Amino acid sequence: MLFHSYEINNMITYSKSNLSEIVVTYVKNKILTGELKSGDRLVETDMSEELQISRAPIREALRELHMRGFLSFSPKKGSQILNLDMGDIAEIFSIRIPLEMQVLTIIFEKKLLNEKDLEYLSALNQEMIMLGKDNTSDEKEKNFVFNSCDLAFHEFFWKKSESFRRADILQNQYFQLLTAMNKDTSTLGSAKEKYEEHKNIIEACRSGSLEQALSAFQIHMDSYLNAVQML
Incomplete structure (x- = not known):
């Protein structure tokens, strides 16, 4: 693991x-x-x-x-x-989504991804889906693994782009959002849902199409935003 x-x-x-x-x-x-x-x-x-x-x-x-x-x-x-309301959460998404899309664009323009990178991302994603089959861990440990895998997945792209200022901002935004979502963990989605969304991002990256990668990422972010707005 x-x-x-x-x-x-x-x-x-x-x-x-x-x-x-x-x-x-x-x-x-x-x-x-x-x-x-x-x-x-x-x-x-x-x-x-x-x-x-x-x-x-x-x-x-x-x-x-x-x-x-x-x-x-x-x-x-x-x-x-920090106590975040819906306006704060929407603002964070409005900052995070464009920055992550910039990161993906930099990675594609500089051709920084290779097959080894995609295998690493797939391994992270596989660990996330294994949570659904784990009946031995308690809820805190499951949350830790789920969120750590999700953070590591996104953090990989931030660091791969070598845009360290964006990476620093994005990590802070990630933890701020997570504190808000922890009030109702249903907003995080299931391991299966996140696995499929991450898988689509990986496959889009493997295709070499920036347009597909950006679209897959937007769908991934929209699933979080829609869940939060329904609370």
Whole structure:
């Protein structure tokens, strides 16, 4: 498997220099498992106890997450996951979709994809569909694998394009959307649905047709947007 069982409490053997990054990863993993949703509070004392680290690197990590647009802060509520309404979600999609289409266009124009890349994407996609046959994992672990595979699928294109500024923006947008969708995980779709949508993107890439690839990607994004609008 490309993604093994997640471990939140002991995820990294760490040194003092990377404590704040551990906290960032901790928060991201909680989002990937579906445990953190829009509006949820992040309590420094709870995080300090769970991660067994001091509060200083936690504060540093929370500042970074705030700068990335993951968190909001108020004197009464402290740090909390950004609470997104339908207008916010629509705006994020209006940013994400054009950027991802630009990424695909760059990849096709520079002919950056090869068969090995497509095999890797197919392997990620296969892991996603295997979730439907897994009766041993709990819901948090299934969410983690599902969302990690989906993130890795999209992240591959972002990084392949070598457009690092777009990649940074897109990753932040991805996690912001996921916190909103975690309020009702039906918006994420089933493993089978995402498998088919990803498969169509892979096949379009294999065909060498940018037009087909953009169309397959648009259909994939529309399925998320339509699901969210129905809530």
